[in-house]
Amino acid sequence: MAAPPARASAVLDALGDATRRELLAAVGAAGAEGATATELAAERSISRQAIVKHLQVLAAAGLVGAAKVGREQRYRLEPAPLADASAWLTSVGAAWDRRLARLAESTSRRTAP
Amino acid sequence: MAAPPARASAVLDALGDATRRELLAAVGAAGAEGATATELAAERSISRQAIVKHLQVLAAAGLVGAAKVGREQRYRLEPAPLADASAWLTSVGAAWDRRLARLAESTSRRTAP
């Protein structure tokens, strides 16, 4: 469990950037219809190309999917990988809690100071 | 909910690096006694100073705590902020699911629950 699984790793790498986090939330807020890069760029102060790059990173991590509608490329949220990353986070915390419990038990019969 | 809360943001920024993820897991695996930077560096192929920097980043995010024991500086896992990040991840997925549910309801009114 030392190293997170590949899927979770990719998600955490992708979400390591603040712009990407906000972008992911925006795509999610766009609902099932999704959002285009130009739409997202209009509401922000960065160029469309920068948004496209971020969306490609999110897509590589499996967090967004792209579909061509007419001449538009609409991105929609793909929430499944989020669960993997979340699971790893909680697993680290859970392992810690388990260790604490074992420690408490072992020290209970040997009072130190 | 568009922007993740500051605490979760800091955690995700810190965990955006693979070395830091592995380091966090190692510190967690060290248990309540914690681990020193030199110990962690001995098992890895990077310098002690690099490890120290990573631990400082993790500490800034509240993910590890430092305590001086003799002349050693031992780092231990601080699992609380992990929950914040995990909560944000699941909240994004949950918001998506809610939107899907509302969409399904509005498109087909006669669907049984």
Next chain:
DNA sequence: CCAGTTCGCAACTCACGGGTTGCAGGTGAA
């Protein structure tokens, strides 16, 4: 006291990723 660790600070290098700009190619609508 002296030697051996171990830590912390600071300066430095360097690759990488976020961002921009320019341009060509399709595609929908008038």
Next chain:
DNA sequence: TTCACCTGCAACCCGTGAGTTGCGAACTGG
């Protein structure tokens, strides 16, 4: 058809952060 719009590709700039190295200070044990 023609025009306007949206997209994709490529080249480029530049800041930042990951990593190294060197050194002085502080603590520990013989």
